[in-house]
Amino acid sequence: MATFVIVGAGLAGAKAAQTLREEGFDGEVVLIGAEEERPYERPPLSKGYLQGRSEREKIFVHPPYWYADQEIDLRLGVTVTGIALDAHEVALDDGSRMSYDKLLITTGASPRTLPGQAYTLRTVADSEALKAGFAAGGRVVIIGAGWIGLESAAAAREAGCEVTVVEPAPTPLHRVLGPELGEVFAHVHRRHGVDLRLGVSAEEVEADGVRLGTGERLPADLVVAGVGAAPNVNLAREAGLEVGDGILTDAALRTSHPDVYAAGDVAESYHPLYGRRLRVEHWANALNGGPAAARSMLGQEVVYDRVPYFYTDQFDLGMEFSGDTRGYDQVVIRGEELEFIAYWLREGRVIAGMNVNVWDVVDDIQRLIRSGGPLPPQD
Incomplete structure (x- = not known):
């Protein structure tokens, strides 16, 4: 009986496991996650759940009993420490090894951090800590005017906090949307009382504030770092898989090894529509990429060419x-x-x-x- 192992128990991994069963795979499916929480969706963490508008149980991909019902071996709080490509084995942090016939890597990305006491927003625990911090009121400084930074700013303002956003680019979302549409988001946030400091960098996060590159010091009760995320590629790189910005795959989500696949935030996949590889860090890519990878693992002909999609709600x-x-x-x-x-x-x-x-x-x-x-x- 074949064993398919999925490393990374986020949305992409959970949807891949679901698809394997829906497509009739009756072998062993092992889904391994480093977090203690069962697979959940991340958009609510900076939107409805952070704002207190949605319940905790609604963030999860499947109910707790689903994995046992589907005979999926869900292993939480377990870290894969190595991949032996030739031996078709993964090493676990308890010292054991597990054999696989095919392997899917959906290890996602980790938020970039800043020195000092700055919150990041990636996990359920992060969201709950920020929610509690915002509820306490006070002064919030957010470093970075990307999607996470702006959504956090909106949540903090709606909780009644004084909010300042620091961004070195001339507009919010400058790299993604350009100046024309970045100004739209700047207008919305200013209209709702957010103090935008654009064209300014944060020099240092201090115990009770942020020192800017201009020398000005912004007092803060809470600091959020929304300075992007880096794909978790070390496992793949150390195994000898080809890695660029993410784990390199073809349009069928196959890596440089024929029995190893990658999907979600960690994958840099060839996109036929654009004629180049893209790494897409958004929810829809995990939602659709996981199932596409599962079908590819089953030998089906797959061309993953979804148009990248993202949504946001701010004020x-x-x-x-x-x-x-x-x-x-x-x-x-x-x-x-x-x-x-x-x-x-x-x-x-x-x-x-x-x-x-x-x-x-x-x-x-x-x-x-x-x-x-x-x-x-x-x-």
Whole structure:
């Protein structure tokens, strides 16, 4: 009987295990997670759960009994310390070894940290600690105006905190959206009382505040570091798998070893639509990539070419984003204020789109991206 081992018990790993059973695989499925919590979804940690609007039980991918019912060997609080590719074995932190026929790596990413007492937001425990901190009120300084930073800022303001966001770029989300749409998020946060310090770097996190590169010191009761995440590739690199920004895979999510696959935040996969490898750190990639990898492990023909997708809710702004803005040369906006659709174009072709407080249009936007044909801006 074949044994499929999944290293990483997050959303991608859990959905891969589910898909293996749904597709009729009757061999042994082992799902190994370093956290003590069973697999859960991360978006609520910076959105509804952090804001106190959703219950804890709703974050989990499956109910607790599901894994036993599906005969999935779920091992929590266990760390895989090594992979022996030739022997088809993984080493565990208790000193034991486990054989596999095929292996899926879904180890995700870890938040980048800053020296000093700064919170990060990646796990359930992180979210609960921040929720308690925000509930206490006071002054919150958030370093980084990316998605995590801005969502944390919105949650802190709605909890009644004084919030300052420090960001070295000239606009929030500058690298992802560019200056045109970054200004929209700046306007929303300022309108809701967030003090945005743009074009300024944080020099040091101190015991009771943050010292800026300008020399100014911001007093703080709580500091959040939202400075990005790094893929957990060390296990793959030490095993000898090819690694770039993430674990390199083809469009079928196969790594450089034919019996090892990777999916989710940790994978840098060839994307046929863009003609290059992408590493996508968003929920939808884990949700869809895990099942695609499972089907590939079963020998099915898989071409994983989902358009990257992300969503956020901040104050009165609800947004869905599709595509990849890299290399854009024009932005076209249709609508006004906080109800519009923005399109990023490269050489007249739509490469990304974002709908803000406009709903049920994601499929249409993604069709434009997939079409690949030139589209005059006036159309």
